[in-house]
Amino acid sequence: MRIANSKTDHGHYWSPVTRRLTPYVPGEQPKLGNLVKLNTNENPYGPSPRVLAAIQAELSDNLRLYPDPNAERLKQTIADYYDVTPAQVFVGNGSDEVLAHVFHGLLQHSTPLLFPDITYSFYPVYCGLYGIDFATVPLAEDFTLRVADYPRPNGGIIFANPNAPTGCLLSLAGIEWLLERNRDSVLVVDEAYIDFGGETAIPLVDRYPNLLVTQTLSKSRSLAGLRVGLAVGHPELIEALERIKNSFNSYPLDRLAIAGAVAAFEDREYFERTRQAVIASRTTLVAALAGLGFDVLPSAANFVFARHPRRDAAALAAALRERHVIVRHFRLPRIEQFLRITVGNPEQNAALLAALGQILREVEACD
Numbered sequence: 271m272r273i274a275n276s277k278t279d280h281g282h283y284w285s286p287v288t289r290r291l292t293p294y295v296p297g298e299q300p301k302l303g304n305l306v307k308l309n310t311n312e313n314p315y316g317p318s319p320r321v322l323a324a325i326q327a328e329l330s331d332n333l334r335l336y337p338d339p340n341a342e343r344l345k346q347t348i349a350d351y352y353d354v355t356p357a358q359v360f361v362g363n364g365s366d367e368v369l370a371h372v373f374h375g376l377l378q379h380s381t382p383l384l385f386p387d388i389t390y391s392f393y394p395v396y397c398g399l400y401g402i403d404f405a406t407v408p409l410a411e412d413f414t415l416r417v418a419d420y421p422r423p424n425g426g427i428i429f430a431n432p433n434a435p436t437g438c439l440l441s442l443a444g445i446e447w448l449l450e451r452n453r454d455s456v457l458v459v460d461e462a463y464i465d466f467g468g469e470t471a472i473p474l475v476d477r478y479p480n481l482l483v484t485q486t487l488s489k490s491r492s493l494a495g496l497r498v499g500l501a502v503g504h505p506e507l508i509e510a511l512e513r514i515k516n517s518f519n520s521y522p523l524d525r526l527a528i529a530g531a532v533a534a535f536e537d538r539e540y541f542e543r544t545r546q547a548v549i550a551s552r553t554t555l556v557a558a559l560a561g562l563g564f565d566v567l568p569s570a571a572n573f574v575f576a577r578h579p580r581r582d583a584a585a586l587a588a589a590l591r592e593r594h595v596i597v598r599h600f601r602l603p604r605i606e607q608f609l610r611i612t613v614g615n616p617e618q619n620a621a622l623l624a625a626l627g628q629i630l631r632e633v634e635a636c637d
């Protein structure tokens with residue numbers, strides 16, 4: 271018997287499903303220190319000190335016990351925060367896990383799932399994992415989402431709002447327009463970045479039983495390392511997610527994650543202050559990038575999506591990397607000349623702008 275070792279019979283023992291997968295490629299988490307890391311939309315400010323204290327307090331002998339499988343305390347906290355009931359709240363190990371359960375439990379139907387041609391690149395990956403048929407709907411020329419392109423037979427609709435990686439925001443009126451015309455399938459709004467400039471659609475869940483809103487504590491609450499995500503919607507949608515979750519992993523949130531996440535929602539003052547700091551930095555960054563000649567899409571997120579009319583994006587990203595600044599570049603149709611740059615703190619943004627200024631001057635000197 272031969273052991274699989276060549277590209278052609280890669281994965282000798284793999285199941286057919288595994289052979290067919292094209293996994294998501296997360297942004298680089300470099301091992302090197304002192305890099306200006308603006309590639310994965312993490313928050314430049316640390317989590318609330320109250321979060322750290324709550325996690326410390328949870329570090330005890332109790333770790334020998336399983337956590338609450340339903341994370342009731344966290345669900346209640348989120349329910350209070352958004353003025354809904356705990357039965358309308360689902361929590362998971364990062365919103366990526368929540369989204370996986372959403373695809374598995376709510377979006378797999380005989381008609382194709384719809385999402386924009388440019389959006390979170392994990393969506394087609396989940397479709398591959400769960401065998402979901404999908405169709406992409408092109409964004410407008412200016413990268414905004416045209417809701418009028420969506421009302422048609424579908425097995426569900428999902429988009430990020432603000433969208434990723436563009437940062438463009440769809441108004442609540444736009445979402446409601448679509449909900450009025452799409453009653454027979456679930457509409458999922460992925461609000462990973464909503465706290466940086468949009469209005470959450472959560473208040474609409476009481477009126478639209480097919481609306482599911484997902485959020486994460488990774489971005490606006492600085493807890494990417496803790497892995498907590500959530501969904502809010504009609505209890506029937508939440509029950510579907512619970513059924514999937516309890517058929518997969520009963521304890522997706524550990525004791526530390528539950529304690530930290532509760533404290534993150536409770537410390538409203540810290541949340542508000544750091545959120546406003548990121549928003550203020552974004553305004554400064556957008557103006558400075560425009561000053562360097564970049565076209566910058568209007569962003570409601572903690573990143574900006576920018577292209578230089580005369581400079582190749584891949585080359586810019588490589589030159590930035592040589593100067594220890596990392597940003598994200600997607601080699602994908604329509605957006606290959608864009609860079610997605612996370613809004614850092616003022617020092618990180620200054621380092622990015624200094625490096626870009628140098629790179630642009632050097633190239634100009636060679637022209």
Ligand SMILES: *Cc1c(COP(=O)(O)O)cnc(C)c1O
Pocket residue numbers: 363364365366367390430434460462485486487488494497498499
């Ligand atoms: C970051 C991100 C997520 C995932 O967040 P986690 O909670 O860290 O898994 C989901 N959707 C979008 C659009 C994101 O950018």
